[in-house]
Amino acid sequence: MAKLILNVFVSxxxxxxxxxxxxxDTSGGFGYGxxxxxxxxxxxxGTFITEVFDRSGAYLLGRRTYEIFAGYWPRVTxxxxxxxxxxxxxxxxxxxxxxxxxxxxxxxxxxxxxxxxVARLKERTAEGELQIxxxxxxxxxxxxxxxxxxxxxxxxxxxxxxxxRLFAEGGQPTAFELTAxxxxxxxxxxxxxxxAGPARFGDFDPPGV
Numbered sequence: 001m002a003k004l005i006l007n008v009f010v011s012x013x014x015x016x017x018x019x020x021x022x023x024x025d026t027s028g029g030f031g032y033g034x035x036x037x038x039x040x041x042x043x044x045x046g047t048f049i050t051e052v053f054d055r056s057g058a059y060l061l062g063r064r065t066y067e068i069f070a071g072y073w074p075r076v077t078x079x080x081x082x083x084x085x086x087x088x089x090x091x092x093x094x095x096x097x098x099x100x101x102x103x104x105x106x107x108x109x110x111x112x113x114x115x116x117x118v119a120r121l122k123e124r125t126a127e128g129e130l131q132i133x134x135x136x137x138x139x140x141x142x143x144x145x146x147x148x149x150x151x152x153x154x155x156x157x158x159x160x161x162x163x164x165r166l167f168a169e170g171g172q173p174t175a176f177e178l179t180a181x182x183x184x185x186x187x188x189x190x191x192x193x194x195x196a197g198p199a200r201f202g203d204f205d206p207p208g209v
Contacts, residue, residue, distance in 0.1 A: 002125035004060070004118070006132045006139050006151040007052055008166055009036050015163035016136050019156075024068060030163050039156055044184035050082045052152065057128020058091040060118065062135030066094040069133075070104040090128075093121060095138050114138075115145040122147070136164055144172065150179070150194050157187040173199035 009019040018024040018033030025033060039045065061069065069087065076084035092107045099109050110117045122130055132139055132148075142148050153166075180192040 002057055002122050002128065002130040003149040004122055004132065004142065004147055005052075005055075005129045006143075006148050007154075008134060008136075008139070008151065009154050009156065010166055011035060011156055011158050011160045011163075013159050013161065014165040014167060015160045016134065016166045017164040019134075020068070025064060025164075028164065032160050032163060035158055035160060036156060039186050039188060042184050042186040042188060044182075045154065045186070045188050045190070048152075048154075048182070048184075048190055052131070053083050053086050055129050056086055056090060056131045058093065058121070058125050058130050059087065060093045060095070060121065060130055060132050060135075060138070062138035063094060063096040063099060065134040066092070066096070066099075066102075066104075066107075070102070070107075074104055091125075095135075114141065115147060118142060118145075118147055136166060139166065140168055140171070143174075146195070148195065150192060153191045153193065155189040155191065157189075175199045 008016050010016050015032075015035075017028075017030050018026070019036035020034065021037070022033040073084050073087045076088075079085055088105065090106065092104065093110055094102060094107060095110045095114055097111050102109060132142070139148070175196040175198065176193040177196040178191060179194050180190075182190050184190070
């Protein structure tokens with residue numbers, strides 16, 4: 001059984017929307033797309049991303065992220081490229097109610113009963129991780145169903161002040177265990193977390209008690 005691993009670029013204030021380009025996702029009037037691009041030359045981040053893809057066995061993507069990936073990675077034909085070589089050959093699953101004929105090789109569309117289908121995918125993926133990259137709406141849905149086993153948050157040193165966030169208002173309060181951490185030369189903090197049950201709450205004892 002494979003672990004379902006979520007990988008997300010986020011800003012200091014938790015925004016994950018449109019990290020890769022100004023026109024990537026302008027929904028909601030978002031005007032700060034491409035905020036991750038100035039960090040592209042960070043070799044330590046690149047090393048971490050390569051490590052992540054080396055562990056992959058299959059990919060689970062939301063429709064928007066899938067279309068962004070499908071518009072770029074099939075054109076990277078270098079067999080030595082550590083990301084393209086895996087993305088273009090390993091199984092890909094896209095969650096969509098409108099996509100019917102995906103052109104990217106080895107793609108399967110999941111159009112209904114998503115939590116149950118994802119649970120079955122975890123059972124069927126025999127080698128490597130089942131990975132989600134970006135795909136905020138899908139990620140929120142799967143976290144709500146306790147299907148995400150681990151998440152890699154790549155926190156970039158930039159504040160945006162608005163945009164779609166990974167952790168939406170109204171979600172279930174959850175505790176997490178930090179299992180790994182590193183910081184890159186450009187100031188990106190890479191944190192790996194594992195869900196650790198419901199969040200706990202309490203009060204400090206007043207002085208003298």
